[in-house]
Amino acid sequence: MDEVVEAVEKAKKEWDEAYAKTQEHIKAIENYGKSREEKEKSSNSLQRLNGLAQDGLNLLNSLHLKLDLLAPQLPTSDQVQSAQSLLQSWKKEYNNLRLSLRNANLQAKANMRKAAQEERELLLGGGEESTIRRRNLQTKAGMTSAAESITESLRRTRQLMVQEVERNASTLMTFDESTGVLRKAESEYKGHRSLLMRTRNLLSTMQRQDIIDRVILVLGLILFSCAVLYVVSKRIGLLKLQRQVTAAIKAGMARQPEIRPGAAEDGVNLAQVYRDNAAPNMEVPLQRPMHDEL
Numbered sequence: 230m231d232e233v234v235e236a237v238e239k240a241k242k243e244w245d246e247a248y249a250k251t252q253e254h255i256k257a258i259e260n261y262g263k264s265r266e267e268k269e270k271s272s273n274s275l276q277r278l279n280g281l282a283q284d285g286l287n288l289l290n291s292l293h294l295k296l297d298l299l300a301p302q303l304p305t306s307d308q309v310q311s312a313q314s315l316l317q318s319w320k321k322e323y324n325n326l327r328l329s330l331r332n333a334n335l336q337a338k339a340n341m342r343k344a345a346q347e348e349r350e351l352l353l354g355g356g357e358e359s360t361i362r363r364r365n366l367q368t369k370a371g372m373t374s375a376a377e378s379i380t381e382s383l384r385r386t387r388q389l390m391v392q393e394v395e396r397n398a399s400t401l402m403t404f405d406e407s408t409g410v411l412r413k414a415e416s417e418y419k420g421h422r423s424l425l426m427r428t429r430n431l432l433s434t435m436q437r438q439d440i441i442d443r444v445i446l447v448l449g450l451i452l453f454s455c456a457v458l459y460v461v462s463k464r465i466g467l468l469k470l471q472r473q474v475t476a477a478i479k480a481g482m483a484r485q486p487e488i489r490p491g492a493a494e495d496g497v498n499l500a501q502v503y504r505d506n507a508a509p510n511m512e513v514p515l516q517r518p519m520h521d522e523l
Contacts, residue, residue, distance in 0.1 A: 233302045237312060240299070244292045244319065251285030251326055254278055259333035262340035274377055275337055280384045282330050286323070287391070293319050 258278045293316065300312035 231304055233299055233304070234308070237296065237299050237303070237308075240292050240296050241315075244289065247285050247288045247292065248322065248326070251282055251289065252329075254282040254285060255326065255329050255333045258282065258330070259336045260340075261337040262344045274380070275334075275341070276377055277380045277384075279330075279334065280380070284384075284387070286326060286330070289319070289323050289326070291395075293323065 258275065261275050261278065296312060296316055296319070300309055300316065303309045303312060
């Protein structure tokens with residue numbers, strides 16, 4: 230059987246027992262002081278009976294709260310509805326007991342007033358019986374007051390102990406809730422921790438990639454600079470060669486012969502003179518074809 234179901238059944242049994250005992254105490258309060266014989270035979274005073282009845286009501290109230298907490302935890306919906314209906318029934322019974330206790334106290338006060346009136350009549354009657362009666366009343370009154378004071382102190386002590394137990398129970402419940410919250414926070418932290426580890430790995434990869442990209446950019450810039458320098462050097466060499474060829478051509482044109490004015494009269498063969506005065510056959514290197522190195 231489920232633990233919650235067992236706790237509910239146990240609460241039902243405790244309710245039945247406490248309800249029966251509380252009814253007995255209320256009935257005893259209602260019958261208190263009806264006659265001198267019953268009052269003398271009774272070992273419980275009215276104050277003690279009220280204390281016992283109040284303790285029973287407090288116990289019933291705590292059981293009601295306990296069932297109210299356990300009802301939503303039941304495994305099936307039918308059991309939950311049954312527990313809810315039982316809670317309504319318990320609430321009505323609890324209210325009826327409180328009303329019965331109030332009426333019983335009123336009846337007990339009426340009985341005590343009636344008994345006091347009878348005692349007064351007996352005491353004022355005179356005679357030996359009234360004297361003995363007065364002595365017994367004084368002795369019983371002292372004993373009763375002492376017993377009532379002791380009972381009241383014990384009742385206060387018990388009430389303080391009950392309050393302390395309830396406070397400890399609430400503290401334990403708070404600790405349990407705090408433990409659950411801490412466990413949930415721990416699980417969430419573990420999930421965030423794995424996410425942080427993945428993020429850290431991604432950042433490391435990005436840093437390595439950034440370094441590689443920088444190295445590639447530097448190498449590319451160096452290669453581009455070398456290519457530019459190479460092209461510029463080739464261009465400068467070709468310009469120098471072109472200037473040399475141009476200068477050689479200009480020098481050859483400057484060496485052409487000049488025709489003298491009396492050459493025709495002297496019968497000098499102009500062509501021969503030209504051939505004689507022509508510049509020697511110089512093999513001028515032809516301009517090499519220019520290739521675009523780019």
